[in-house]
Amino acid sequence: MKSLNPRHRHTLSGQVTIALYRITQAIEYLLRDRGKRAQLSPAQIQALLFLKHARSTAHTVSGLAGRLGVTLATTSGVVDALESKQLLRREQMEEDQRVVRLQLTPEGERKAAELEDVLDEVEAAIASLPEDEQAVLKRATQAIVRRLQLAGYVKVYDMCWNCQFFRRDAHPHDPRGPHHCAFIDAPLPEAETYRDCPDFVPAEFEEEVMPGS
């Protein structure tokens, strides 16, 4: 253990830990660099992308705080900054006046779309590996994330297709949606299955389903 100490970095697990640490440094650099050009902080970039892709039920300050992994007070600061740049607005929900929903403005939507490629350099580095190595890497990193998630260090938002609660084509002729979510016990239209969801729980890796497969 103690992989940040070079003297302890002789095990495979220590070397992989340091490699993952360097990847996170690269991701932080890419976010900062893009942020400088877009006049946004890394947290503001992540907030815009979250609001563009997450299920609407998570569009709250606490939903965003979970995604950013920071306190509600810090998240409120991020929201205030984006609101003053007119990239999002706070709206009170009609069904529950106590809940404030965060909504991207048209300019916020445009900005978020522009920023979607911020991790392309990382993806290109992974895509340059042989496919079998990518498959091993995917399984291994998913298992690491799952363990860190269970320990409460990371909150995972993901789309339906690899979720335990997803029932593909459960009612193909239902006008409300052909798929089903067993968590909320409701039909899912196709487009909703591509939203990042806070209630996502991964299915067993070997049973993984991919869109279009």
Ligand code: SF4
């Ligand atoms: S709980 Fe799972 S299946 Fe249900 S909406 Fe969320 S990701 Fe989709």
